[in-house]
Amino acid sequence: QVQLVESGGGSVEAGGSLRLSCVASGSMFGINAMGWFRQYPGKQRELVARITMSGSTIYSDSVKGRFTISQDKNTVYLQMDSLKPEDTAVYYCAAAAAMVTTPRYWGQGTQVTVSS
Numbered sequence: 001q002v003q004l005v006e007s008g009g010g011s012v013e014a015g016g017s018l019r020l021s022c023v024a025s026g027s028m029f030g031i032n033a034m035g036w037f038r039q040y041p042g043k044q045r046e047l048v049a050r051i052t053m054s055g056s057t058i059y060s061d062s063v064k065g066r067f068t069i070s071q072d073k074n075t076v077y078l079q080m081d082s083l084k085p086e087d088t089a090v091y092y093c094a095a096a097a098a099m100v101t102t103p104r105y106w107g108q109g110t111q112v113t114v115s116s
Helices: none
Strands: 002-007 010-013 018-027 033-039 044-053 055-058 067-071 075-080 089-096 112-114
Touching: 002 010, 002 089, 002 112, 018 033, 018 089, 018 112, 033 075, 044 112, 055 067
Parallel strands: 010 112
Antiparallel strands: 002 018, 018 075, 033 044, 033 089, 044 055, 067 075, 089 112
């Protein structure tokens, strides 16, 4: 089992920045990719960014150039710059077997609110 605990969400004005953190604990056997997803009310979760244990990354088109995913040992970060009101959502950390597979584990989510 893997436990994921997010932190760093909050409220910020448009144009501002936030950094999300996700600490992973437990057995990471079989986990080769970590990522961040977000969910709008009434919508399915969507990919924001993913990173493999070797450092390869992918981003959704909506956040390219503004968000940066990184990792340091058992912690994954999402640096969010130039935030827009449409970035307002609940952000979830996820752990998966590979970059393109459905995540096996999820964090509890952290709210990000961007005001105009």
